[in-house]
Amino acid sequence: MTARQTGQPTPDPADQTADQPETGSALPVRERDRTYFPRAWGITPYDYVQSMMDAVAAFGLLHAAVKRGIFELLSNEELTADELAAACNAKPSYLWRVMNWLHANSFVALRDDRYRLTDLGRGLTAAAERSQRDAVLVTGHPYWLRAIGDLDQTFVRGYPLPEDGLFPYSHLADDDELSYHFNRFMLSRSHAIGVKIANLDDYAHVRTVCDIGGGLGGILAKILHAHPHVTGVLLERPEVAADAHTYFSLQDLDGRVKVIAGDMFDGIPAADRYLLSSVAHNLGDVNYLSLLTQLSQAMAANDHADLLIAEGMLPSAPGRPSRWYDIDARMMAMFPDGRVRSEDEHRRLLEHAGLRAVRSLMLPDDQTLLIAQHAPALIGS
Numbered sequence: 001m002t003a004r005q006t007g008q009p010t011p012d013p014a015d016q017t018a019d020q021p022e023t024g025s026a027l028p029v030r031e032r033d034r035t036y037f038p039r040a041w042g043i044t045p046y047d048y049v050q051s052m053m054d055a056v057a058a059f060g061l062l063h064a065a066v067k068r069g070i071f072e073l074l075s076n077e078e079l080t081a082d083e084l085a086a087a088c089n090a091k092p093s094y095l096w097r098v099m100n101w102l103h104a105n106s107f108v109a110l111r112d113d114r115y116r117l118t119d120l121g122r123g124l125t126a127a128a129e130r131s132q133r134d135a136v137l138v139t140g141h142p143y144w145l146r147a148i149g150d151l152d153q154t155f156v157r158g159y160p161l162p163e164d165g166l167f168p169y170s171h172l173a174d175d176d177e178l179s180y181h182f183n184r185f186m187l188s189r190s191h192a193i194g195v196k197i198a199n200l201d202d203y204a205h206v207r208t209v210c211d212i213g214g215g216l217g218g219i220l221a222k223i224l225h226a227h228p229h230v231t232g233v234l235l236e237r238p239e240v241a242a243d244a245h246t247y248f249s250l251q252d253l254d255g256r257v258k259v260i261a262g263d264m265f266d267g268i269p270a271a272d273r274y275l276l277s278s279v280a281h282n283l284g285d286v287n288y289l290s291l292l293t294q295l296s297q298a299m300a301a302n303d304h305a306d307l308l309i310a311e312g313m314l315p316s317a318p319g320r321p322s323r324w325y326d327i328d329a330r331m332m333a334m335f336p337d338g339r340v341r342s343e344d345e346h347r348r349l350l351e352h353a354g355l356r357a358v359r360s361l362m363l364p365d366d367q368t369l370l371i372a373q374h375a376p377a378l379i380g381s
């Protein structure tokens with residue numbers, strides 16, 4: 001049995017050097033290896049790179065299983081591989097291999113030849129709380145995959161190669177199915193963030209919250225449910241605004257939200273609290289600064305106004321691992337100048353716009369919340 005089959009790290013002969021540690025760790029202890037974080041897990045450099053390549057096939061299988069409806073089919077009943085193959089119109093011999101992979105990776109369990117969902121698998125059904133079904137469907141869409149596959153060209157050209165010449169939001173406006181999944185993907189990941197933002201202790205002065213690029217309105221809905229004296233404004237692209245109306249109706253919030261179908265660069269509505277959640281990383285510095293400047297001007301007339309920026313942020317110290325480097329690569333691949341920033345970078349751009357970050361706290365999913373207020377003395381400094 002090989003080391004890979006047993007799950008044990010494979011010692012690399014190249015690592016059998018004089019400074020091999022006596023602990024039996026697979027990697028030599030050299031100064032230059034100290035920032036190599038999988039070393040602590042005993043993973044060899046070879047297996048580390050291999051695991052990244054294996055992840056491509058793993059994601060392909062997961063995406064295929066979600067897209068073929070395997071998780072939905074198993075959500076209410078246990079089925080054999082043949083029954084599943086018939087239900088999702090798949091060749092039985094191929095479906096069986098997908099099921100083997102799902103079983104080996106704990107998405108399904110097997111009893112008397114019948115598959116059933118584990119808790120892990122249930123998280124990929126549409127009805128699951130914080131379902132990742134739509135995230136998988138979006139991430140596996142050819143448009144998304146191609147953008148990442150073209151990164152080598154993007155490095156050279158300095159801007160992404162959008163399919164049909166369209167950048168993501170124009171592309172979404174043209175593709176109803178992808179747009180549906182994207183909006184639900186955003187909605188699903190926004191619930192936990194919405195709860196945390198709604199639980200902030202300072203809503204006493206807030207009468208109106210305006211969520212800019214607020215998607216279907218998941219965060220705003222949490223705030224409005226938690227604070228009955230607050231009314232909401234959602235500013236979104238027209239294609240999303242129409243569905244946001246429906247979402248607020250389903251949430252019994254019809255009379256408490258004004259949905260504005262428009263472009264955030266065309267003007268900012270009046271409000272006491274502004275929210276920008278996962279919007280900044282789609283923008284280059286020029287556009288982000290222009291948006292912050294508009295917000296700063298809108299906030300200037302209201303002493304109590306503040307701006308809440310919810311974003312994933314890069315580590316301030318280089319060399320520290322963070323999932324936000326991967327999201328930054330996606331932004332690089334898809335949006336002209338889109339980027340994930342460190343907290344310091346956000347603070348600098350806020351200051352250029354005449355805003356000052358007064359508080360920072362962690363949100364679910366390793367996101368950060370920066371709260372900023374108008375600080376006119378900073379303009380141009």
Ligand SMILES: C[S@@+](CC[C@H](N)C(=O)[O-])C[C@H]1O[C@@H](n2cnc3c(N)ncnc32)[C@H](O)[C@@H]1O
Binds near residue numbers: 240279
């Ligand atoms: C990454 S999503 C974040 C959605 C939501 N704020 C959240 O955190 O779940 C960015 C949102 O910004 C919206 N958006 C992008 N450009 C916009 C623009 N120019 N005007 C208004 N909304 C825009 C998109 O439609 C999308 O819903």
